[in-house]
Amino acid sequence: MKRDELEMHVNDVMNAIPEGSASREEVRSLLTRYLNDLKVSVYEAKRTVVRKYGGDVHLLSSRIKKIGDLRAGDRGVTVIARVVTVNPKEITVEGVKRRVFYGFLTDETGTVPYFAWQLPGNVKKGGVYKIRNVQVREWQDKLEVRISENTEFIEMPQDAVPMTRKRDILVAKVADLRPRMGAVEVTGKVLSVERSIVETSDGMKEVWHGVLGDETGKVQFSSWGVAVEEGAVIRVRGAYVGTFRGMPTLVMDARCEIEETEEDVEVRDPVVSLSHLEKRGGYDVRAEGVFIDIKAGSGFIKRCPQCGRVLATTSCPVHGHVSPKPDLRIKAVLDDGTGSAHCIVNREITERVLGKTLEEVVEEGKEMLGDYSFVYEAISERLLGRPWEVRGNAIADEFGLTILVRDLKPIAVNVEEEAEFLLEELR
Numbered sequence: 001m002k003r004d005e006l007e008m009h010v011n012d013v014m015n016a017i018p019e020g021s022a023s024r025e026e027v028r029s030l031l032t033r034y035l036n037d038l039k040v041s042v043y044e045a046k047r048t049v050v051r052k053y054g055g056d057v058h059l060l061s062s063r064i065k066k067i068g069d070l071r072a073g074d075r076g077v078t079v080i081a082r083v084v085t086v087n088p089k090e091i092t093v094e095g096v097k098r099r100v101f102y103g104f105l106t107d108e109t110g111t112v113p114y115f116a117w118q119l120p121g122n123v124k125k126g127g128v129y130k131i132r133n134v135q136v137r138e139w140q141d142k143l144e145v146r147i148s149e150n151t152e153f154i155e156m157p158q159d160a161v162p163m164t165r166k167r168d169i170l171v172a173k174v175a176d177l178r179p180r181m182g183a184v185e186v187t188g189k190v191l192s193v194e195r196s197i198v199e200t201s202d203g204m205k206e207v208w209h210g211v212l213g214d215e216t217g218k219v220q221f222s223s224w225g226v227a228v229e230e231g232a233v234i235r236v237r238g239a240y241v242g243t244f245r246g247m248p249t250l251v252m253d254a255r256c257e258i259e260e261t262e263e264d265v266e267v268r269d270p271v272v273s274l275s276h277l278e279k280r281g282g283y284d285v286r287a288e289g290v291f292i293d294i295k296a297g298s299g300f301i302k303r304c305p306q307c308g309r310v311l312a313t314t315s316c317p318v319h320g321h322v323s324p325k326p327d328l329r330i331k332a333v334l335d336d337g338t339g340s341a342h343c344i345v346n347r348e349i350t351e352r353v354l355g356k357t358l359e360e361v362v363e364e365g366k367e368m369l370g371d372y373s374f375v376y377e378a379i380s381e382r383l384l385g386r387p388w389e390v391r392g393n394a395i396a397d398e399f400g401l402t403i404l405v406r407d408l409k410p411i412a413v414n415v416e417e418e419a420e421f422l423l424e425e426l427r
């Protein structure tokens with residue numbers, strides 16, 4: 001048996017036995033003894049060695065899987081894939097600098113990030129390989145292929161993986177972005193951006209946070225280590241979508257290509273359906289619907305001046321006896337026929353809905369001898385059963401869909417009503 005071939009079988013065994021149960025040398029010499037001295041078949045020899053070290057013989061039959069079929073926890077898997085990117089990176093492990101590699105692997109069924117402590121010299125960007133003995137784990141909400149010292153790269157012809165440029169990285173519009181959709185390509189205009197320095201496990205890093213827009217909407221982004229300029233139109237290839245505070249976030253790092261393009265992108269914010277938002281949330285979105293419920297706790301409320309808690313009495317559970325601060329808010333349910341959202345409306349917009357300031361409400365309440373129920377009634381009359389346009393951040397989480405309302409406009413049923421509202425706004 002050729003030495004290369006023997007090493008391949010050693011790899012297979014190493015991968016099928018518990019870590020630390022035997023060294024490569026032990027496995028190699030035992031395997032050689034079975035093969036040469038005892039004349040056992042390769043198949044039987046490997047199984048015997050695996051059993052001896054308490055391993056799982058099922059892991060021996062290196063399974064060829066498509067990238068689209070990979071699952072977290074897969075071990076001893078073989079993929080035939082194109083190496084899309086090879087990015088070396090220096091990291092510090094226990095005080096020692098090490099060079100690692102990361103990038104993307106792709107086949108006709110999907111794209112997956114990889115991480116390697118080391119890569120054989122023959123592995124090049126764009127090359128197609130049969131990659132034997134990889135592990136798959138879930139890391140930061142996405143699958144990642146781990147390449148170890150037991151992984152082998154066998155060069156394959158280019159046509160072993162069809163070139164599917166448009167499919168390996170999904171070309172998406174901003175409104176389509178949702179967590180776990182894999183690598184995406186997005187083109188958009190940088191509407192705002194701010195640079196900051198953050199401390200991470202491998203040192204201080206520069207990160208740019210901002211908002212990117214296209215004709216379908218806006219999304220928050222973070223760019224790790226790559227400067228992004230306000231006003232620029234950029235094409236990002238290989239970014240992924242994470243979640244931040246119930247909204248999708250486009251995450252760019254050294255794995256992706258960011259280029260400035262001459263393309264003109266018109267940023268718009270079309271009305272989106274609530275069913276669309278229920279699945280992913282959205283940054284600064286616009287929805288239209290009818291208010292079907294005004295929740296208790298809407299209208300005139302009192303808050304603890306120190307922590308902002310809504311209080312029913314003059315006593316805060318944390319701060320004890322306080323002089324509560326008056327406030328106005330609305331908690332209402334908007335329905336657009338496809339779904340519904342809880343809308344939270346702050347004081348300023350509640351004042352516009354009422355056509356009264358908080359001070360006027362407080363005065364009026366005094367005349368009513370402290371009975372403020374007229375506020376809830378006025379809000380109900382103004383909102384319930386009527387069509388409104390709502391703008392704000394849509395948070396999709398385990399509690400459902402919540403819109404933190406930044407703007408609220410009646411959808412004019414007649415001109416008079418709209419004129420009345422516009423006049424209120426001018427007050």
Ligand SMILES: [Zn+2]
Pocket residue numbers: 304305306307308309316317318319320
């Ligand atoms: Zn308090």
